Amino acid sequence: MNPQGVQAQPATFVALLLFTLVSLGLGVVANLVASRKAGFLRKYFLGNRTLGAFAVALTAAVMSGGTFMGFPSLVYTYGWVVGLWICSYMVAPLTVLGILGKRIGQLARKTGAITLPDLFRERFGSPALGLLTSIFIMLFLSCFLVAQFKAGGLLMKIVLPSATYDWAAVEDLGAQTDAAYVVGLVIFTVTVVAYTAYGGFLAAVWTDVFQSIVMAIGVLILLPLALSASGGMEAATRKGMELAGDGFGFGPGAGRNFHPVTLAFSFFVMWAITGMGQPSTMVRLMAFRDSRTLRVSILYLVIYNVLVYVPLIFIFVCARSILPGLEKPDEVMPRLVIALSNPYLAGLILAAPYGAVMSTVSGFLLIIASGLVRDVYQRFLRPNATEKELEYASYGATAVIGLAVAIVALNPPKFLQLIVVFASSGMAAAFLMPAIFGAFWRRANAAGAIAAMVVGVSITLGLYAYGSILGFRGVDQGIGPPSSGFGAYYLGGFEPCVWGLIGSFVAGVVVSKLTPPMDPARVSLLFDMQPADAPAPATLELHPELRAEVLDEGNP
Amino acid sequence: MSHQVDPVYRNAKREAIIIGLVWLAATLFCCFYSYAYGYIREGRELGVDDLDPILGVPSWVFWGYLVPWGVCALFTFWFAGFYMTDDDLGRDHSSELEADIRERGLGE
Numbered sequence: 001m002n003p004q005g006v007q008a009q010p011a012t013f014v015a016l017l018l019f020t021l022v023s024l025g026l027g028v029v030a031n032l033v034a035s036r037k038a039g040f041l042r043k044y045f046l047g048n049r050t051l052g053a054f055a056v057a058l059t060a061a062v063m064s065g066g067t068f069m070g071f072p073s074l075v076y077t078y079g080w081v082v083g084l085w086i087c088s089y090m091v092a093p094l095t096v097l098g099i100l101g102k103r104i105g106q107l108a109r110k111t112g113a114i115t116l117p118d119l120f121r122e123r124f125g126s127p128a129l130g131l132l133t134s135i136f137i138m139l140f141l142s143c144f145l146v147a148q149f150k151a152g153g154l155l156m157k158i159v160l161p162s163a164t165y166d167w168a169a170v171e172d173l174g175a176q177t178d179a180a181y182v183v184g185l186v187i188f189t190v191t192v193v194a195y196t197a198y199g200g201f202l203a204a205v206w207t208d209v210f211q212s213i214v215m216a217i218g219v220l221i222l223l224p225l226a227l228s229a230s231g232g233m234e235a236a237t238r239k240g241m242e243l244a245g246d247g248f249g250f251g252p253g254a255g256r257n258f259h260p261v262t263l264a265f266s267f268f269v270m271w272a273i274t275g276m277g278q279p280s281t282m283v284r285l286m287a288f289r290d291s292r293t294l295r296v297s298i299l300y301l302v303i304y305n306v307l308v309y310v311p312l313i314f315i316f317v318c319a320r321s322i323l324p325g326l327e328k329p330d331e332v333m334p335r336l337v338i339a340l341s342n343p344y345l346a347g348l349i350l351a352a353p354y355g356a357v358m359s360t361v362s363g364f365l366l367i368i369a370s371g372l373v374r375d376v377y378q379r380f381l382r383p384n385a386t387e388k389e390l391e392y393a394s395y396g397a398t399a400v401i402g403l404a405v406a407i408v409a410l411n412p413p414k415f416l417q418l419i420v421v422f423a424s425s426g427m428a429a430a431f432l433m434p435a436i437f438g439a440f441w442r443r444a445n446a447a448g449a450i451a452a453m454v455v456g457v458s459i460t461l462g463l464y465a466y467g468s469i470l471g472f473r474g475v476d477q478g479i480g481p482p483s484s485g486f487g488a489y490y491l492g493g494f495e496p497c498v499w500g501l502i503g504s505f506v507a508g509v510v511v512s513k514l515t516p517p518m519d520p521a522r523v524s525l526l527f528d529m530q531p532a533d534a535p536a537p538a539t540l541e542l543h544p545e546l547r548a549e550v551l552d553e554g555n556p
Numbered sequence: 557m558s559h560q561v562d563p564v565y566r567n568a569k570r571e572a573i574i575i576g577l578v579w580l581a582a583t584l585f586c587c588f589y590s591y592a593y594g595y596i597r598e599g600r601e602l603g604v605d606d607l608d609p610i611l612g613v614p615s616w617v618f619w620g621y622l623v624p625w626g627v628c629a630l631f632t633f634w635f636a637g638f639y640m641t642d643d644d645l646g647r648d649h650s651s652e653l654e655a656d657i658r659e660r661g662l663g664e
Contacts, residue, residue: 041654081590081594084586084620087586087621088582088583090621090629091578091582091628091632094578094635095579098571098572099572099575103564103568106565106645110646110649112648112650112654112656113650113653114650122653233609233612233613234612234613237612238607241603246596247596250595250614251591251595251596252595261591264587264590264591265583268579272579273579290644290645291642291643294640295636298640299633302629302636306629314613378657383657384658384661439568528562530562532646532647535652538652538653538657539652539656541656542656
């Protein structure tokens with residue numbers, strides 16, 4: 001089989017188009033169904049805290065374009081050891097939903113928070129912390145979004161029939177412009193921005209659920225096809241070792257010290273621990289219906305991870321023997337699908353990575369938009385804005401951010417996969433420790449939370465900056481993916497997220513201990529039993545006369 | 557000064573500590589087992605003859621992360637299905653916060 005010669009057919013494009021239309025339809029229905037009784041912002045950005053178990057599980061599945069593009073290419077290239085890169089998903093349902101879920105859900109209700117900056121600001125009583133959180137979210141998620149838009153455009157490009165972009169090729173797009181990519185990017189952008197802006201959080205969640213189901217079906221269809229084409233796992237492993245070397249069957253990786261045991265440890269931290277600190281996860285933890293929902297969603301997510309991630313490892317070990325010598329391993333997923341299945345089935349399976357990208361984008365768009373509308377516009381510029389004004393601001397912000405990112409993605413920077421890892425590490429280093437301190441440590445205060453955030457981000461940025469200097473000088477550290485530019489510095493062999501989290505933890509503890517404790521009344525509201533009519537912390541700030549009552553109720 | 561600690565906080569903290577310990581055990585087992593039996597290193601060359609496949613996958617993969625994955629799944633079923641408590645997360649104050657933001661705006 002000539003792997004470079006595999007081409008999509010119009011039927012594949014039709015299947016993908018149908019998938020896109022269903023996603024759009026779900027956005028419209030979400031807008032119509034969402035209750036008008038609640039405040040607009042809570043409805044638009046948090047779905048009225050009514051997420052059910054199935055929705056929480058499938059939207060917390062931590063999948064993105066990287067799951068179906070980057071990860072398969074790593075398995076294809078380096079072999080079985082890449083299983084250690086992802087296998088922390090065995091405990092991720094517990095850690096990601098179970099450690100912080102109940103307390104974040106409770107604190108969000110007690111404070112009335114609907115965004116992550118809202119939550120930190122109200123928990124620690126600090127507008128500066130809220131603003132800093134908004135800035136870091138916008139910084140890191142924007143990096144992430146550019147990568148996802150590029151992945152969406154590339155996927156659409158692979159299945160586009162040439163007739164859809166031939167007309168663009170003859171227009172004045174410039175000699176270097178890839179017309180198919182531009183048309184793919186436009187289709188992707190219009191779809192995802194439209195359904196997200198119109199339907200808000202519920203649209204993002206519903207399409208996410210729909211897309212997650214399609215992804216699972218796609219993976220489960222592909223598994224027997226790949227096993228059959230490769231002659232089974234053992235034959236595929238032997239063939240892979242013959243093609244790529246003994247490292248394909250063992251650690252630390254074929255042809256390169258890709259995944260030493262220090263990085264294996266790092267990725268147990270990366271997915272299972274830093275996953276808790278992602279804003280997209282924490283927003284879900286603020287939106288679930290009740291604690292039973294949380295428990296059941298953990299059960300669903302365990303099943304989902306076993307059904308999707310274990311087969312993904314098997315499939316792309318097999319891919320090495322089915323499509324030997326791919327020039328661009330990043331394309332192994334679509335190439336394999338098109339090679340193994342009939343065109344309509346290929347369209348359905350290809351919808352999996354496309355859906356992963358779309359669901360990631362819709363969730364992130366809303367997080368950035370909510371940061372702008374709630375935490376900047378309403379909090380700092382227009383506290384008295386009417387519901388209608390906030391509604392238009394929310395639609396507008398979501399659409400404008402989506403279009404702005406799409407314009408950057410027209411000419412995306414290189415090293416996007418590394419930028420995604422960098423953004424994940426940076427967000428975890430920024431938000432995880434403040435969230436843990438806020439949930440479980442009474443003594444934590446705003447100064448400690450700010451210190452944890454700043455030190456965590458600084459360490460992560462510093463290690464990436466130093467790694468990039470080495471990369472641009474052509475110094476190969478010899479571990480991890482090869483880098484000829486932007487990349488991490490693996491201090492002691494560990495991924496920067498490990499050092500970022502350690503630094504964030506130490507800074508948070510030391511600074512909290514060295515600075516005055518928080519108002520005991522606010523702490524009591526959030527950590528002690530209180531009557532049902534106890535005020536929110538923001539009300540306590542406006543009406544200090546309530547403090548005595550709160551302290552009395554909290555300290556019998 | 558004695559505090560009547562919120563039971564949701566108390567339960568969540570206990571559950572979080574148990575989950576943290578499970579994460580640590582899974583991480584250490586997978587990393588150490590895989591390194592011991594599945595990594596090529598100085599003094600331990602491995603090749604096709606060392607695959608020792610179980611159900612088609614190399615034995616170090618089977619015992620190093622597939623079996624632990626199954627064990628973790630079973631533990632999670634017990635933990636989330638029978639151990640975690642259903643707690644009342646309380647009243648949602650988001651409307652109150654909205655009103656507070658407007659009140660603060662009027663005062664400025």
